Amino acid sequence: MRPGDTIKINITSINSEGEGVGRYGEEGFVVFVPGVLPGERAACRVIKVGKNYATAALIKLETQSERRVAPKCPIFGRCGGCQLQHASYDLQLEIKAQVLHDAFRRIGGVTPERPVACVASPKQWMYRNKTTLPVHGSRSGKGKPLISGYYERRSHKVVPFTTCAVLEPELERVVRDALDYLSSSGFTGYNESSGTGDIRHIAARSGSLPRDSALLLGCVAAKDPDARKFGKLRNLRQSLMKHNPSLRGAALNIKTDAGNFIWGPVFKPLNGSRLVRQQLGGYQYDVDISAFFQINTAQTEQLFSYVGELLRDFASGKILELYSGVGSLTAYLASNCEAVDAVEEWRPAAKLLQANMALNGLANVSLHMDEAERFMRNAAPGYDAVVLDPPRSGCAEDVIAGILRVAPKGIAYVSCNPATLARDVARLTSGGDYKLESLAAFDMFPQTAHVESVALLRKR
DSSP states (O other): OOTTOEEEEEEEEEOTTSOEEEEETTTTEEEEETTOOTTOEEEEEEEEEOSSEEEEEEEEEEEOOTTBOOOSSTTBTTBSSOSOTTBOHHHHHHHHHHHHHHHIIIIIOOOOSSOOOEEOOSOSSSOBSEEEEEEEOOOTTTTOOOEEEEEBTTSOOEEEOSOOTTBOHHHHHHHHHHHHHHHHTTOOBBBTTTTBOSEEEEEEEEOOBTTBOOEEEEEEESSOOOHHHHHHHHTHHHHHTTTOTTEEEEEEEEOOSOOSOSOOSEEEEEEEOSOEEEEETTEEEEEOSSSOOOSBHHHHHHHHHHHHHHHHTTOSSEEEEESOTTSHHHHHHHTTSSEEEEEOOOHHHHHHHHHHHHHTTOOOEEEEOSOHHHHHHSOOSOOSEEEEOOOTTOOOHHHHHHHHHHOOSEEEEEESOHHHHHHHHHHHHTTSSEEEEEEEEEOSSTTSSOOEEEEEEEEO
């Protein structure tokens, strides 16, 4: 098998990237193919051949799954944002449950005692309450110098933003209007190679209070703008409000370094409010444009209620929560236990956590503005449970070692990455002190290959 060859393979499963998996030849060489489904036979063109696997592009389907559906998005297959729009929703849920199960079997060396089920999202389309888009390059002579959109699969090439089937419609409209305003005002997009240009990212977020929709807009600039451009940015919200009356505020963020983290350390208010209010169940939260907050509000309510029930029978005392963010899960925990120690390193989020606990009348939460790794090096025993929701990369060794030293009765681990969750659960259970008691999946990101999951470990 060589790049450029045409091959025919039977697709047997879907991997964690949403790609079809098939085997070729007598040796059963693994081939990954985007855009195909289990049970289909595909003619493909080989793109790359590695030591253990190959990647290929679909040419045509020779047999088609009965569970294949027509994608809603006109650029599905080019845009890397969604990977499973061509699969029926019941199949998407099965795929995600299987991805989580397989990760634990392969990486964690643990086979869950009960079959993993994936809890369906109340909304399958138009569910995202936030978007952050890179802004690149220029199209000279066309009057639209900004190119913005989601990245192509496994690249930093932008597919221009037109419409998005999983984004709340108000966010879609305000982003398009903001891009038009910035383009006509003479702003340039960011060039990653040269480090030049004005605008690196544009972000929009919606609130979720009943009968009171509200939007925030944010621009991430590569440098502090001069007085003329800052004046243009100050006028951004007022210029957009005619067609976007729910736009409550706009903010500017300055990021001068070349790292992949979107936000820089400096925020400047432009016009209006810097906060928008979210509601989950009986709790309310103020969030700014940069803070992490789950993007599927209705599904988050189901997820957090589930975590609260998991802990109810043995975590009525003191809980340690790592990676607390603005306190969205913290409120659920604090309402059902004696006290919560909440650890969050991102200063804007940590300040909002304090305010949000006061907003909800919760006085039993102590904030520790610190890195989880540093906090756990010195953490002492005395917690009924440890609850954590780390980034996709999972936990550093210091966090795992600290949890084992603290030795809580239970550990509730929320994750958006089955692979790192399985790895960390294997590390936590390897000494025999903890046992995997339950594993569940929640479809936080319909139409994509991503899955949110919760593992409960109980001390033996």
